[in-house]
Amino acid sequence: MLTNTNHPDTWLEPRKEGLYCVPADAYIDAMQPHTRVIVTHGHADHARGGHGTVWATSPTLDIMRIRYGDAHATKTRALEYGQRINIGIVEPVYLTFHPAGHILGSAQVLLEYRDARVVITGDYKRTPDPSCVPFTAIPCDVFITEATFALPVFKHPTLISQIDRLLTSLSRFPGRCHLIGVYALGKCQRVLLGLRAAGYTKPIYVHGAMLKLIELYTEHGFDFGSIIPVTEVTDKHTLRGHIVLAPPSALHDRWSRRLPDVLTVGASGWMQVRARAKQKGVELPLVISDHCDWEELLESIQEVNPCEVWVTHGREDALIHACQQLGYTARALRLIGYDEDSES
Amino acid sequence: MKRVAELFDALYFTQSHKSKSHLLREYLATAPDPERGYVIAMLAGELNFKYFKRNTIKQLMLERVDETLFALSYDYIGEMSETVAHLWPSLPDEDFVAPLFDEVVEFVQSHNKADIDTFLVRCLNNFSPSIRWSFIKIGTGGLRVGLSARRLKQVLAEYGNCDVAEIEQLWHGISPPYLELFAWLEGRSEKPDIRDKIVFHPVMLAHPLLADDIAKIDLSQYIAEYKYDGIRIQVVNKPLGKALFSRTGDDISHSFPDVLPLLDTYGVFDAELLAFDKAGDISTFNQLQQRLNKKKPSRQLQNDIPCGLVIYDVLEHNGEDVTQKPLFERQSLLRELYAVSRERVQLSNTFSINDVEALHSQREQACLIQDGLVEGLMLKKADSPYIPGRPKGIWYKFKRDPKLVDAVVMYAQRGHGKRSSFYSDFTFGLWTDVAGETRLLPIGKAYSGFTDAELKELDKWVRKHTIGRFGPVKEVEKTLVFEVAFDGAHGSNRHKSGVALRFPRVNRIRWDKPAIEADTLSEFKRSFLS
Ligand SMILES: [Zn+2]
Numbered sequence A: 001m002l003t004n005t006n007h008p009d010t011w012l013e014p015r016k017e018g019l020y021c022v023p024a025d026a027y028i029d030a031m032q033p034h035t036r037v038i039v040t041h042g043h044a045d046h047a048r049g050g051h052g053t054v055w056a057t058s059p060t061l062d063i064m065r066i067r068y069g070d071a072h073a074t075k076t077r078a079l080e081y082g083q084r085i086n087i088g089i090v091e092p093v094y095l096t097f098h099p100a101g102h103i104l105g106s107a108q109v110l111l112e113y114r115d116a117r118v119v120i121t122g123d124y125k126r127t128p129d130p131s132c133v134p135f136t137a138i139p140c141d142v143f144i145t146e147a148t149f150a151l152p153v154f155k156h157p158t159l160i161s162q163i164d165r166l167l168t169s170l171s172r173f174p175g176r177c178h179l180i181g182v183y184a185l186g187k188c189q190r191v192l193l194g195l196r197a198a199g200y201t202k203p204i205y206v207h208g209a210m211l212k213l214i215e216l217y218t219e220h221g222f223d224f225g226s227i228i229p230v231t232e233v234t235d236k237h238t239l240r241g242h243i244v245l246a247p248p249s250a251l252h253d254r255w256s257r258r259l260p261d262v263l264t265v266g267a268s269g270w271m272q273v274r275a276r277a278k279q280k281g282v283e284l285p286l287v288i289s290d291h292c293d294w295e296e297l298l299e300s301i302q303e304v305n306p307c308e309v310w311v312t313h314g315r316e317d318a319l320i321h322a323c324q325q326l327g328y329t330a331r332a333l334r335l336i337g338y339d340e341d342s343e344s
Numbered sequence B: 001m002k003r004v005a006e007l008f009d010a011l012y013f014t015q016s017h018k019s020k021s022h023l024l025r026e027y028l029a030t031a032p033d034p035e036r037g038y039v040i041a042m043l044a045g046e047l048n049f050k051y052f053k054r055n056t057i058k059q060l061m062l063e064r065v066d067e068t069l070f071a072l073s074y075d076y077i078g079e080m081s082e083t084v085a086h087l088w089p090s091l092p093d094e095d096f097v098a099p100l101f102d103e104v105v106e107f108v109q110s111h112n113k114a115d116i117d118t119f120l121v122r123c124l125n126n127f128s129p130s131i132r133w134s135f136i137k138i139g140t141g142g143l144r145v146g147l148s149a150r151r152l153k154q155v156l157a158e159y160g161n162c163d164v165a166e167i168e169q170l171w172h173g174i175s176p177p178y179l180e181l182f183a184w185l186e187g188r189s190e191k192p193d194i195r196d197k198i199v200f201h202p203v204m205l206a207h208p209l210l211a212d213d214i215a216k217i218d219l220s221q222y223i224a225e226y227k228y229d230g231i232r233i234q235v236v237n238k239p240l241g242k243a244l245f246s247r248t249g250d251d252i253s254h255s256f257p258d259v260l261p262l263l264d265t266y267g268v269f270d271a272e273l274l275a276f277d278k279a280g281d282i283s284t285f286n287q288l289q290q291r292l293n294k295k296k297p298s299r300q301l302q303n304d305i306p307c308g309l310v311i312y313d314v315l316e317h318n319g320e321d322v323t324q325k326p327l328f329e330r331q332s333l334l335r336e337l338y339a340v341s342r343e344r345v346q347l348s349n350t351f352s353i354n355d356v357e358a359l360h361s362q363r364e365q366a367c368l369i370q371d372g373l374v375e376g377l378m379l380k381k382a383d384s385p386y387i388p389g390r391p392k393g394i395w396y397k398f399k400r401d402p403k404l405v406d407a408v409v410m411y412a413q414r415g416h417g418k419r420s421s422f423y424s425d426f427t428f429g430l431w432t433d434v435a436g437e438t439r440l441l442p443i444g445k446a447y448s449g450f451t452d453a454e455l456k457e458l459d460k461w462v463r464k465h466t467i468g469r470f471g472p473v474k475e476v477e478k479t480l481v482f483e484v485a486f487d488g489a490h491g492s493n494r495h496k497s498g499v500a501l502r503f504p505r506v507n508r509i510r511w512d513k514p515a516i517e518a519d520t521l522s523e524f525k526r527s528f529l530s
């Protein structure tokens, strides 16, 4: 029950460094170094180096170590999903992580203070992803949801359907090297697993920047089959008709010019917007998103069924409008620092 | 429909012109008539249906979706067909048989509004989003796949192994689905004969004369003319009828019923359409403007602001094509044909220019002619034939320098199409005193003049400096100055500032200039409105 003394308005503050929990003196996904920080997942617009104490799941801490070195924080506390601990300074504030289904280790943050329950989703999705634990709906009073793809035009197809389109293109253009732009963390591994699940057994070639994180996933028990760094291929012409994964930034730089007859493939939720795909020079846009689409957002909100919905991180207006029509109290929580057009 | 949707998708995402051309020729070789003809017509932007338009689709969509959500989606996507393609609720029915592309075209050409609405809804219910996109484009037009009309004709020429000039010449004399064109391109019949038809002939266009051109060209080989500030038109007068065409080939005869009777010489002529005054002299562009975009001008308006022509080239006379004759011969033919002076029909004066100094002084003098009536000089190579398109080094326009004003950015909006992910449409204003308070009043909007890098920077700037929103429009901090170039200014009741600009574009972004040093409205009016 929300009352005057426990309403999250009184103890959660949107600050310029990130969302701040007053009675725990802790930020969630702080953008600047702070003494106490809860991190939802390893993407760079959520996890930064240089904090004091960091609470996160252990895969997220592994990712942070790879990205920012062993000394990325003074003290780390690894939590299992569902493990409940008190991080309050005077009165108890209970912190629990629950799966967000976004990438390996990604978590929703449940904070409980004076019987008020707040869930901060971080980034999340509901479509099946073989590379992480699926999202679970956690009952709460205030649901703070992301809104990256919060417009009814966004309808994310299944991973399988998009992998199918890629394989069809490979057989139609067997002479062309299919270069896919993917984020090194999450998207890369999801596409690899999707290809293997579809029965694609040939070696898959990757940009050097992908290797460490692929290795980390392997340590966490994932099997990607034969992965070969492009640098180890001496005759690049043998890459015709093969799949190469690289960070989106490498799609059009000098690195990719060594590849033979490239067919540029994009893999992101934004690929649904034609003009965007075209602007990025993508010839085969695959709509593979690690965020909720419109229906998933609305379904999640109704499933969680909170008293209030706070919307952040994207296209707030539409989601707030739709929540209000469904009878929820909804408002925007404007946090600075998130790149509203990136998808990580 | 599926085959065509796949073609449009492939053309849209393919990068190189070579591959686009290859894709299209492959399609032409395998697709049947009349489908391929309608596809060509659609790519050329020549399909137009009375009951299947952008607004038809929008209305049908609004019956099915919350208005606010539609508006937010449209604002974000920046394009109607794609917005609807994704928003439309999928409601497949079992006995739906997808129509072929040409069946769609012929259905919407031949049915009434109610039947067409039902047909559209059923198709949209059953199609996938990507087919929906192509399907909606049939009605909304604006299918931009990176094939200009010119390039499309080149592809046809390659397909039929002929010269693109032949296609250009035929183009306005034939109509979709172009059965006789394909028959000729494939060697199954003679070239279509269009000599007697009242059709538009592709026009020749000029390049701006730049500093390095001036250094390069031999002025003695060029003939100069005034560049009048009117609208470029083509006059076609044949025994079977007459017509006025805009430079893009639209028949605009109905807008100028007072001009048609002035034509009494058979032929095809290039001319400038201008407003005239009661004394029979050429009047200003501001006068002409009141005649533009009027589909059916009233008698009163025709009487108050009559229009007429300055003729400067001839493409055809008495059924004879004269485009291959050199300019000086075409000009002497014109002088013969128009030896007797006519009411509101003048012949463009030609003169020679001796050197660079004279070039500049002549332009300056020309631009002094009343109230910007002449906006510069044309230079045309004396021995050149009439070549449709924009050939290099033959025709130049030497316009007066644009006017400049420093204005403050006030509002920003996302662009459309290719620029839909950027804030690229800007409203700017000038300082003025309102009841003792210094405020900005908007004087115009600019969409162009930016490099891609500048667009990105501006986009970032808008996101950081937004102070308010009105639907898709963002109000920004009044701190950024644009140096805006424009061709002219005139009084207007549409804006609170009382002025409107002709062809405003951003000349420079003045990141360095404090907004308070931008220009004031009163200075502006003193300098540019007389
Ligand atoms: Zn994120």
Ligand SMILES: [Zn+2]
Pocket (backbone or CB within 6 Å): A041, A043, A046, A102, A123, A343, A344
């Ligand atoms: Zn993320």
